[in-house]
Amino acid sequence: MDLLDNTIRPYAWGSTTAIPRLLGTEPTGEPQAEMWMGAHPGAPSRLVRNGTPTSLDIVVGADPENELGKDVTARFGPRLPFLFKVLAAGSPLSLQVHPDLEQARAGFADEEARGIPVDAAHRNYKDANHKPEMICALEPFDGLCGFRDPRRTADLLDALAVSALQPWIDVLRTRPEEEALREVLTGILSADRQAFAATATEVAAAAERVAAAGGPWAEALAAYAGIAHAYPGDPGLVAAMLLNHVRLSPGEALFLGAGVPHAYLSGLGVELMANSDNVLRCGLTPKHVDVPELLRIVRFASGEAEVLRPEPHGDEQVYPAPIDEFRLSRLVLDQAAADGSPVELPTGTPQIVLCTEGRILLTPLDGAADGAALELTAGRSAYLAATDGPVRLTGSGTLFRATVGA
Structure with a gap:
């Protein structure tokens, strides 16, 4: 057994207090977003082995069959196949989706062949692995997970009474599910950002107003209004409204498979995922959004978000x-x-x-x-x-x- 010393990543969306509160340490005033536990080369955990400080990726790489076991090494190769985290969201993360294993392998091979540096801002695939993940709430936790039924989303958008949304409302009500979701998401992501900013601002004000009035959409619209405060004028706000809003109580979890759009909004949880860093972003971010590749990866199917409880x-x-x-x-x-x-x-x-x-x-x-x-x-x-x-x-x-x- 080895006690771990773990890196805390200071991403801008991180809470300044949640991880220090868990650890019993004083806040630094800076965001503390994720504590990584594992052997990912981006921030491997540190330990002392035979009196010598080292990192977990080096320990596993030196003797994978002893560290992982012969069966795990044969199935997943000579590296720890998962990455464990504590995640503390003080503000919303980007709206994102992850590829399946076949898509990740093909995308990584293509970008390698084209000579795109792995740290390039426009690179989509950092590795050849998929990134299914699970988040389990330690405190009340808000997130978005998967597409809502298009007709119900049409009702939500209709409640905002924003005329610029009417064409998309009509599409959501009248077209087959996959076609409707694809057309509306494509329209949102392809819109000129500056031209759409006024509409996004009007949608944000309407969401706040309707949420304050109560009613069946109050909780979801309050969450979307919170997104708007974090990302003023961002067209990703309307993309977020296509997704189910989920509030997890402590001990409840979500599993997020390939192709499922999602975003974490606020709260503290433990996150477990395959050992990958492949993320395609849909909005709510200043980072690169590759619309054609994203639309190829997203699964345009609706359904209720399944909240998991331990068995x-x-x-x-x-x-x-x-x-x-x-x-x-x-x-x-x-x-x-x-x-x-x-x-x-x-x-x-x-x-x-x-x-x-x-x-x-x-x-x-x-x-x-x-x-x-x-x-x-x-x-x-x-x-x-x-x-x-x-x-x-x-x-x-x-x-x-x-x-x-x-």
């Missing part, structure tokens, strides 16, 4: 996800040990565990020397290799466990 599995509570690269579970020690029996951490796969509240002691049960136990308090994390032996958990608190799917 009991022995001592764990598992968040179901249709993906092999990662598996997210939660252990609440007071509940798991209610009958007085000891709680053991499952082993045999690479894993990262994160304490989000309380105090939890991890004790090896393989005859390790005294003093080998690790204590985790809120915000502290540890890495366990596939070949580490069984570990007993004691104390009181909540532990999130990231590992590989079956």
Whole structure:
């Protein structure tokens, strides 16, 4: 077992207080957006191995079969297949979508062949992997996830009484679903930004007015009005209104598969994803938006956002996800040990565990020397290799466990 020292990324949308509050540290006054736990080369976790400080990507790369296990190495190659994060959104993130595995491989190969530098601002594919992800709320968490039924979105836009939206309202009401969503999103993203700014401003004012009056769209429109305050005049506001607004309570989660447009708006959560950095943006960002490539990746299908709740599995509570690269579970020690029996951490796969509240002691049960136990308090994390032996958990608190799917 290794205690991890993790990098906190200072993206502009990050909260200035949420991660310090979790860690029990003083805020710096600067945004603290994401704490990365894993072996991603962009910000690998640090640890001490055999008395020497090193990073987790170097440890895994030096002996992948020992660290990951033969099965995981054969399935995903010689790197940790997931990236674990604490995410703290103080303002809305960009509206975005991720490619599937085939699209990522083809897109990466094409950009490599064309000689586009991997750090170029207009580069779409940073690697050849897909990026399915899951977000689980630690505090109330707001986000957007997937297209709403076009006819219901037409009703929402109609409530704003903004005449410039009427052509799109008609399309959403009369065309087949995929055609309607594609045409409206294409129109929004292709519009001249300066010319559309006045419409976006009118839509923002209308959203705030209708939200204040109450009614069935009040909560969603209040969220869209918040987006408008963060991105004044941005046409991405109207694109965001095509999506379901979701409010997660602590312990609830969302799974975001390939092609599903989404955005995180506010709140603190743990995020688990495949080890990739491939993002195509749809709006609410000053960064590059490749409209033709984006429209090729987006899945133009509507549906309600499925809020996930953990399912009991022995001592764990598992968040179901249709993906092999990662598996997210939660252990609440007071509940798991209610009958007085000891709680053991499952082993045999690479894993990262994160304490989000309380105090939890991890004790090896393989005859390790005294003093080998690790204590985790809120915000502290540890890495366990596939070949580490069984570990007993004691104390009181909540532990999130990231590992590989079956």
